[in-house]
Amino acid sequence: MTTLSEGKVKVKTLTMRQAINEALSEEMERDTSTILFGEDVGKFGGVFGVTQGLHEKFGPRVFDTPIAETTIVAAALGMAITGGLRPIPELQFGDFVGVAFDEVFHKLGKWRWMHGGQMEIPVTLRLPVGIAGGAGPEHSQSPQAIFMHAPGLQIVVPSTPYDAKGLLKAAIRENNPVLFFEHKVLYDVKGEVPEEEYIIPLGKADVKREGSDVTIIATALQVHTALNAAKTLSEQGVEAEVIDPRTLAPLDMETILASVRKTGRVLIVHEEPKTGGCGAEIAAQIADEALFDLQAPIKRIGSPDVPIAQSIYLEQFYRPSEQQILDTVKELMEY
Structure with missing residues (x-):
């Protein structure tokens, strides 16, 4: 059981939105090959406010894209395998991963293995999901189980600010593709997060x-x-x-x-x-x-x-x- 109290670790209280933002900022500071892009993630700070301030801090390494999910994911793949970059693309609503299904299901998950392991694909695809505020049938779904049927993809579903930050940092450093599903209702949930550096390894309940x-x-x-x-x-x-x-x-x-x-x-x-x-x-x-x-x-x-x-x-x-x-x-x- 994860416990942060008892005075052993200095902690602060963050929302999950803030915890994800911190993870993105810290990883972009640590590694200049890390870039962030998607619909409205730049000056606007993301439709859910998750990327607020990152464009101002990192300039052209945080940029907006057209509403074109296939292109967003395909560009991330190309940047990873040919440009030596560590892309973090965001699809504004995770439902629309279906638009980019071929790029995610076939290419992100399979290309390293189809090419004899000659390439790494360090792509972390962020996907806001879940029922929230009357968004309707195409903006409220939780499609993560679909990708359990896709060998080569790792699937992260955090529930707390502590988990979100530690798992996202691990995902960004991972040299294989990770789908990072963020429930929209949880963005405002508060929890304790260590002030010091920490990573939560993928694959540990x-x-x-x-x-x-x-x-x-x-x-x-x-x-x-x-x-x-x-x-x-x-x-x-x-x-x-x-x-x-x-x-x-x-x-x-x-x-x-x-x-x-x-x-x-x-x-x-x-x-x-x-x-x-x-x-x-x-x-x-x-x-x-x-x-x-x-x-x-x-x-x-x-x-x-x-x-x-x-x-x-x-x-x-x-x-x-x-x-x-x-x-x-x-x-x-x-x-």
Whole structure:
């Protein structure tokens, strides 16, 4: 479990927006080959304010692009393999990674291997995702699970400012492509971040809360929903262990399986549609490796398999709720 208190580490409180901005700034200071570009990331500072001040600080190394996702990703690939650069492209809304699907799915993930390992592809593609404020069916999705089916890509999904900064710094230094998914609602979430330099290695899950009765595996915003539900469950005599995978590829099954074998009950929660979401793969691997350690069936909660509503009143019914978690855990405990 990540703990920063106890006076051992000097910390400051940042929003996730500020933590990502700090990571970008520090890495661009450290390595002059690092560049940042995308739609409105320059003088405007990004549609979500994440890149505020970076254009003023780094000048032409932070620049705007047309609304052309295919070109953004393709340019990043070309810069990485021919220009000796370490690009950090941003797609203003992660949904539109679909426009650049060929460049991401085929080229970013496969070209190093197709060319006998002769090239490195140090591209970190930033992708804001998630249901937030009535943005509708094409600006509210969480498409990260699609890329679990794409060998060669690493997938990061942070849930806290601490994780976002440490994981982004690791992603930028990585010599292989990383998709960095940022939930838009989490930009305003505050948390403690060390004042000193730190890196969180990719592929290491975090136990956000320890427990003995049921394992709740959650990603992005749903980590916070799960933690809130765990507090209520504790008052009812049920101790839930909450695990945040943090990266979906590589996926830290060792930490997940250790928890499952301890509790014997599993609930997986994510905002992606339930069908084919990351929970499906996690559940399959648990069934493969720990079926006889289970005391109840593996349960999943995800969004319904329909396009996300434009209405701010209807969209709330797509996102998994604390009550759904409480009801499902009650069902698990009855086995």
